[in-house]
Amino acid sequence: MDREQYNQVIKAIGKRDLFAQGDEAYAYGALLAGCRFFAGYPITPATETAEVMSLLLPRVGGTHIQMEDEIASMGAVIGASLAGVKSMTVTSGPGFSLMQENIGYACMVEAPCVVVDVQRSGPSTGQPTEPSQGDIMQARWGSHGDYEIIALSPNSVQESLNLTIECFNHSERYRNPVLLMTDGEVGHMREGITIPDYGEYEVHEREKPRKPAGEYVPFLPEEGKVPRIADFGCGYHTYLTGLTHKPSGLPATDDAAVHTRLVTRLARKSPKILTSSPELKNSTWTTLRPPSSVTGSPLEQLRMRLRSCVPKVGKSAIFD
């Protein structure tokens, strides 16, 4: 994301100070983070994000596609991501259920992508126009097998924009799907927001392989635990499968050691989100000072609000 691309986004949006709803802010945040592909299927209360993306993406050289359902939407997002384009989809509970299979696939093939879930009341089609926070456990455990997920949760329209950018950064940094677990209340709430200036926010660009094509091993990290991605079509050989695979990417489904090594790496590659991110670290604890006229006393409350639905402190909150 260079200054020219940033200016293009601002021109498409129109201005930097806006009166916007959460659903619009997810779209603005995505564009500011460099998202240039969106695939989705309309659903209340998430449709407005798709509308904004369909309007603005073509103006910044991106692609919007409405798919036949949420399963296909998630598939398109994974494909676009592995072709080298930052990608996102938006849905609500019923669609989030359908996406679970492909979210697991994205974890296994390590496809960076962002899924925004504007939660509504379930189970099933439930109450389309009523907000809920009923998909939290599904965010953590929705797809089968052992995997780690990063899930952030905004409480205002400004934070909806900021955390969407952060979702993209985490997805690229850790090569993992990242969920923005918001709800119909925040999605349809309107507030004044300010779009950050160029340079005021971080954009993590995808790290390309350092090794030449002949020496590239798709799932062997060059350093740390996250392998670098050779985008489809860039001249490197790569192989993707949901089956347990060796570092070469080729399946090896009956070898306990290969499976254990792969899944353990996947489960532990993004260990310190909560403590490593300034955005999350500095804002987890908030002091509330209700005016004394309301409470009758200068009562000071301390509340803890998790911006991450799957808090990770230490090695791994879930598996260690």
Place this chain on the structure above:
Amino acid sequence: MGAQVKKILVPEMNLGQLFHKVREAVGHDTEVTKLSRIGGVMHSPQEIIEALKN
């Protein structure tokens, strides 16, 4: 039940899933330990006995 036993071991063929529900249910009554195994090879009886001893 947690208060009636010294320790609860949860052998699972995953990285720790039912373990969390067991720990949630017994609270601080007793120690809950997981014995995770993935990759398709089942726990052996010896492995479970050893884990219970430790």
